[in-house]
Amino acid sequence: MFIDADNLNDPTALDHVLLSVRSLADRIVYRRAYGRAESLRAIEAVLWRHGVRPVANLIVDKTTTDSALVIDAVEAVCRNDIDVVAICSGDADFVPLAMWLRERRCRVLCFSLPQKIFANPESFYDEVVLIDVVSDSLPAPLSPQTPALEKRENAARKLPPAPAVDVRAKVKATPKIPAVKDLLKALPELSTRKPLHLSVAAKELRAAGLLSKTGSSTTLFQRYPAQFELLPSKQPNTVRYRG
Missing domain, CATH: 1.10.10 (Arc Repressor Mutant, subunit A)
Structure with missing residues (x-):
């Protein structure tokens, strides 16, 4: 699972994606998120909760997120027996990677926000999942099971509190199946x-x-x-x- 944190950096949506992917596989070998420091910081608590390794950009004039993600994805598939790859980004820059992965007989999934996906993505991915995040004007209530221990652990790691997951985050509705x-x-x-x-x-x-x-x-x-x-x-x- 390779996350473009500069593109998919909504913590609620990303948390929903990670939960969905965990239900699809017995084991996720690679869990990595790539992006600028500020992008990774915005989803830091979600990455920690799901055991995702953050990979920060090199400090250069041009953003290196895409190149780092592509290189690691290619290396991972070449060195391991991987049959499914999830790319969390709606950026069209990853189309060549998706096509290469399919030629290697990998099933390639795309997770993105509706407003950040390029046109005609289903031509390059085996499955495209769009996540709609429904905002609420009221603050999310605290879970009765939220322990003080979590707050102490977050403070010890100097992490912000984990964002509340909006249970209404959902896959975009698809039309009725035709006859x-x-x-x-x-x-x-x-x-x-x-x-x-x-x-x-x-x-x-x-x-x-x-x-x-x-x-x-x-x-x-x-x-x-x-x-x-x-x-x-x-x-x-x-x-x-x-x-």
Whole structure:
């Protein structure tokens, strides 16, 4: 898991992302966050809680966050048996990295805030998860189980108190799953049983309102394995109607 702290530096959203990723894997080998000192400081308590290693930028005129993250991600995949990589950033600068990881047969996930994601990210990532953080004008109540020990430990480490996690932070809603007949109506080319490129299919499905702006056509067709075949099986780029 590689976090661009200069891009995804909202502590509530990041805490939600880290909790979500922990539920997807038995073990997360790499947990690293890259960014300027002020960016890492803003999420310091969240990084500590989830055991994420902060990696500060070198002190140079140009920001080195992207380069450091890319180098470590490539090294990690080359040296270890890693099959899933999560990139926490909506920055398009990581598209070449995502494409390289997919060529290495890694499943690549993207976590981002809706207002910080580039256009058409699902073309480069296997799954895109957008986190909406709902702010509240009222202060969050303290948990009855918040121990004084946590405050003492934070003071000893000179860390700010952990931010309250907004339980309403959620994955952006996706449109209703369309029926097979709706897919065929939007993509009449599939009725010929000839393969159709997924990028073309995604464009037509969005125009028909059957796929969200950040939705994945691959994921959509995977819901109907009896009717649609994705080719090639490892890294599909076309879809064929089985009939």
